Amino acid sequence: MFSWFSRSSQASESSLPLRHVLVIDTAATDWAATFAAADSAEAGGWPWKIEVTQAEWADVRVTAETSRGKRKTPLVFVRGGGAPCRPDLVLVRSLVRGLTPDRDYRNQMYALRMAGVTAVNSWESIMNCQERPWLHAALLDLVDAVGHDAFPLIDQQLFPLAGSISFPSFMPCVIKVGHAEAGYGKMRVFSDKDLTDASSLLALHRDYATIEPYIDEDAREYDLRIQKIGPHIRAYKRYSPNWKGNVGTALIEEIAVTPAYARWAELAAGLFGGIDICTVDAIHLHDGSDVILEVNDTASGFMTGNEWEDNLHVAAVVRARLAGDDPCAGGSVLALHPPVSSEGNQTDASQTDAGDVDDDSDWSSDQ
Numbered sequence: 001m002f003s004w005f006s007r008s009s010q011a012s013e014s015s016l017p018l019r020h021v022l023v024i025d026t027a028a029t030d031w032a033a034t035f036a037a038a039d040s041a042e043a044g045g046w047p048w049k050i051e052v053t054q055a056e057w058a059d060v061r062v063t064a065e066t067s068r069g070k071r072k073t074p075l076v077f078v079r080g081g082g083a084p085c086r087p088d089l090v091l092v093r094s095l096v097r098g099l100t101p102d103r104d105y106r107n108q109m110y111a112l113r114m115a116g117v118t119a120v121n122s123w124e125s126i127m128n129c130q131e132r133p134w135l136h137a138a139l140l141d142l143v144d145a146v147g148h149d150a151f152p153l154i155d156q157q158l159f160p161l162a163g164s165i166s167f168p169s170f171m172p173c174v175i176k177v178g179h180a181e182a183g184y185g186k187m188r189v190f191s192d193k194d195l196t197d198a199s200s201l202l203a204l205h206r207d208y209a210t211i212e213p214y215i216d217e218d219a220r221e222y223d224l225r226i227q228k229i230g231p232h233i234r235a236y237k238r239y240s241p242n243w244k245g246n247v248g249t250a251l252i253e254e255i256a257v258t259p260a261y262a263r264w265a266e267l268a269a270g271l272f273g274g275i276d277i278c279t280v281d282a283i284h285l286h287d288g289s290d291v292i293l294e295v296n297d298t299a300s301g302f303m304t305g306n307e308w309e310d311n312l313h314v315a316a317v318v319r320a321r322l323a324g325d326d327p328c329a330g331g332s333v334l335a336l337h338p339p340v341s342s343e344g345n346q347t348d349a350s351q352t353d354a355g356d357v358d359d360d361s362d363w364s365s366d367q
Helices: 031-041 106-114 123-128 132-146 192-202 259-269 304-323
Strands: 018-024 049-055 060-062 076-078 089-092 118-120 157-159 173-177 186-189 209-213 220-229 232-239 249-255 277-285 290-296 346-348
Touching: 018 031, 018 304, 031 049, 031 304, 049 076, 060 106, 089 304, 106 123, 118 304, 123 132, 132 209, 132 259, 132 290, 173 192, 186 192, 220 259, 220 304, 232 259, 232 304, 259 277, 259 290
Parallel strands: 018 049, 018 089, 089 118
Antiparallel strands: 060 076, 157 209, 173 186, 173 209, 220 232, 220 277, 232 249, 249 346, 277 290
């Protein structure tokens, strides 16, 4: 879907310098209105006029060029209408790599990175989060540094070729194939016979596969998501009857951010030189312990009741990056408002399909 619009958030202040922000997102969020609201909320307004061009990855056309070792400012064309733009910053709110090869937009990302355009999240962090084993290895580095008690990461086996799975360390287990998101490419295996059947299918492809211990309903109490946007941290718990928590009807409730949850988010956000927008997904067990499943980055979805406020936090991160400041200067800020009741924040995720997985618009991770 294509969407393009441009609006200056301080149109009356014609003397202000212009900053152009390219937002990679669907039309579901009006980012021009978000930046205008963030500008109006700041005393004296932002020190620039902000012009926004919003488009999906599929509609972005860009070429990177250098001359005698110096970058030329890229000209970005958006298919379907609107004038080309020369972005000062790119805000990435959609997955760079979707489920199928025709939804792989890493080539556009390479061009924007080569052109030297600043991004939120950073291009380096986005690139490093593209593949599950690569990201899991970085999370293991955190465990090595702080200990498993401080960052209780789930155990995992990696098979470089999915069809070569044999003698898994965990049974029952969950097999995750390739980079797929939102519940795709995952299956439960309860026996060696199930594993043999799964391997016969996986042998047709050359994807890698990871295996994790399956945490069943008797052990699992609820799912956790810890969200960090710049310095701002929230926490949610989710009750779902489905082992893929993003499928079917789930109850989601905002909860207090404990010191442990804040620590998880801060550790994750320190990866790859800094991740401005990230979420940590975990499972809380009946015995009181927690298991961290994964970290999501720039396309992490926000909960419906807090989406407008969270988008304003994203705008604040963009403002800091445009100014050359650290968005987290001064330390983390925990969500201090009362938790949202589960009755008021019920989410039906039963409509998930292959057309939706390019945007992590809901709490889409699961075991």
